[in-house]
Amino acid sequence: MGLRDIAIVGTAQRPSEINSTFTSVELLLPIIQEVLTKVGIERQDIGFWCHGSCDYMSGQPFSFVAAVDAIGAWPPIIESHVEADGAFALYEAWVKLQTGEADVALVFSNGKTTSGPINRILNLQTDPYMVAPLWPGFDVLSALQARACLEAGVVTQRQMAEVAWRSQRDGKNNPFTLSGTEMSVDELLSQPLTVDPLRAHDCAIPVDGANAIILAAGDAARRLAKRPAWIRGIDHRIDTQRMGARSMIESSSATIAAQKAGVGKDRIDVAELHAPYTHQELLLRQAMGLSESTHINPSGGALVANPAMAAGLARFAEAAESVFSGSADRVLAHCTSGPLLQQNLVCVMEGE
């Protein structure tokens, strides 16, 4: 049996906030409505719902169940949840549509990143016996990786600052991000080290956010969008949880996922990479073999707006929108999870 043709046909994103006082339902409800309206369908037209979020962030087991209020459970719906970024919920929805049990799926994610100590919360994703009891946090772990890359000559401090400068410049044109600083590369390089060898601009800005995407198969996709973003390849790979056992200066899971998703088969016009640290964008570009002709993160990327558990799905929304608008024909969306790029999900989409 061949694969079904599946495409993204609509997206909606919520502007980033700091210290949002909204509940997850209040964050989600407007963008669920917005994406349905944009695509011109009703709730009843959705055959499968899939949600990405993290219970640890709200500090309550099964808190994700509350989010069902944002989509409505009557008449009965078929829905699922991943304790991960919404990009992984999109992968599940893609698989569901492949089974033929549904033709249209709505994927959504939310993260109130600034309502808790996110750096410590994410620490709980590390090995529970060997790493988590020491409470290093993701900034420190990424700093270890950055130093290894710097000392191996894989990246330079200036290249890292250039990534930050370009991301801040492009983020200014993105209505969903917060306005960043306007420092030059040299000014950025003169800033103090926050987690030596990282500076503040090397680490993503945590924000609260939410987003939603509608996927549709075959004729349904052609009916719902003028120019659907057809998923040509999607793949998810994971490196060992033993940080010391994998190379600090490359990302083998990103390389394999990119290969399996067909990245190298043709040129990529736009790549939306989920890189929460500047050196990680450079590592990902090398791992996936992206050339200079690929426009990296025209949205500004996760570096200027990183709603935990929604930043990966935001990359899919941004990449798909560039296909909708006709500004790109072949695009890449990426999501990472875990410390030091442990997990990588890569998707290639095309317009027709």
Added chain:
Amino acid sequence: MSGTSSHSLKNGVFVAPLEVAFPYKRTVGTLLSRFFTSLQKCHLEGTRGSDGRVYFPPAEFDPLTGAQLDEWVTLPDTGTVTTWAWQAIPEDGQPLAHPFAWALITLDGADVPILHAVDALRSDRIATGTRVKVRWAQERIGGITDIACFDLLGGA
């Protein structure tokens, strides 16, 4: 939390305490039981992977093949820093209460490094290649924190 006075209003934002915890009790399995029991007795041992590499702390399953590992290797309490980062302001629960270095440390005789803290006092006293030695915790519980941190070898 509910119904108590633990909530407060800070700068117009409703604030409630959030304790990040992993409040479960589990058995760690046969391999890690042996590792942690040894650690409590100040004895360091790792396991050898299918490619011959020695893991410390031990890997239960081979990261390359997934096979269960059972060849033990006794290791000394000295090693070398392979990469590091600086914690200028320590946070709750971390190994040291004053500024310190995080490092990946490969014990002599091991191939795969462990993440831990190095009590370097100042960031200019540590570098990749710096030699370090285990400092044992006074009270050991059979956990990774039985290694209190690493000291600079020779008190450099």
